[in-house]
Amino acid sequence: MKPFKYGTLAATLLASQPAFADTTILFNNFLGSNDALWTDVLAPWIGDIESATEGRVTFSVPAASLAPPPGLLNAVQQGVVDGAFQMVGFLRESHPELQLPLLPMTYFGNEETSVALWRTYERYFAGHNDLEDVVLLGLVTTPSGSFFNMAPEPFDSVEDLQNVKIWSLPGVTAEALAALGTVVTPGPAVRMYEVISGGVVDAFCCINFQSLEVFNVAQYIGSVTEVPGSLFAPAFAIFVRQDVWDSIGPADQEAILAVSGESLAHRGSFGDAPEAAARQRALDAGIPVIQADDSFTQTMTDAFAPIRQEWIDSVAAHGIDGAEALDFYLSEQANVVTGN
Known part of the structure; x- marks a missing residue:
């Protein structure tokens, strides 16, 4: 009998395993290099992946976006880039389930919404109408916004909103504002300054205090009305193309998943402190900031009921089951607050 040779057996076993080459993911970033969503959430997440895979998976980020924001999923599917993140509002027609965080009065804190959204995705959405040819690795919200009136008197009832010309992002939020009796001028965020500074509208919404400064419209605020649960909170889906994912070894896939999903969602706390500071700057500048009272809140809740039902x-x-998913999403936000 020939002596047992461990080295020969090991080599044979290794040779029988599929070989996975190192993977470089061409990842699109359409934000400015100093945008907090990039610097405090996505760039650190990329670093986590590169560390967790010991450099076997790395990222290459082009200096400029290789596709416009509405076309980023398609750009990944078509192989223009390997991975990207996209505002879920652009996916409304094909993926209504991902519009959940855009429903009015459903936002109660940025980390809370991000984590609750991912948990809702895993429990209710995964396996139903999944994004085609990509792997979804995360869902993250950013701080929310309510009413910004260009006049010094805050909106304090739905009667104050009747026929008010208001700028909004298109989609669910524009429909919600129209349900309150406003005259909505929807458009992309890049046209916000033009519309507001030009006096086309009387008020605007859909952005947070930080974004007022980023888009250079803070000087046009006369007063602010904050709504429980807010009117709008942007949410972003983060994904890579399926064939790129398949090129990564199983152990590294597991390592990536461990720092993605809910772990990535917990980075949603990035926005809380800067948003609070920006809000305080508005207060320090003498801008009145009020909370919608119970009567105003109930009227809005009633007006938005058809918007929620349409989503369901x-x-x-x-x-x-949209009603169950919505209830779960809201209850999970409360759970995150208590550390669960």
Whole structure:
């Protein structure tokens, strides 16, 4: 009998395993290099992946976006880039389930919403109408916004909103504002300054205090009305192309998943302190900031009920119990606050 040779056996076993080459992911960034979502959430997440995979998975980020924000999912699917993140509002027609965080009066803290959104995705959305040819690695919200009146008197009732010309991002929020009796001028954020500074509108919404400064419209605020649960909070889906994911070894895939999903969602706390500081700067500048009272809040809740029902109906077509998912999303936000 020939002597047992461990080295020969080991070599044979290794040779029988599939080989996975190192992977470099071409990852698109459409934000400015100093944007907090990039510097405090996505760039550190990339660093976590590179560390967790011991450099076997690395990222290359082009100096400029290789596709416009509405077309980023398609750009990944078509192989223009390997990975990207996209505001979920651009996916409304194909993926109504991902519009959940855009429903009015559903935001109660940035880390809370991010974590609750991921948990809701895992429990209710995964396996139903999944993004085609990509792997979803995370969902992250950013700080929310309510009413910014260009006049010094804050909105304190739905009667104050009747026929007010208001700028909004298009989609769910624009429809919600129209349900309150406003005359909505929807458009992309890049046109916000033009519309507001030009006096086209009387008020605006859909951005947070930080974004007022970023888009150079803070000087046009006369007063602010904050709504419980807010009117709008942007949310972003983060994904890589399926064939790129498949090129990564199973152990490294597990390592990536460990720092993505809910772990990535917990980075949502990035926005809380800077947003609080920006809000304080508005107060220090003498801008009145009020909270909608119970009567105003109830009127808005009633007006938004059809918006929520429309969302529930839209996801039912994909086998999702929208009412249950919405209740879970809201309850999980409370759970995150208590550390659960």
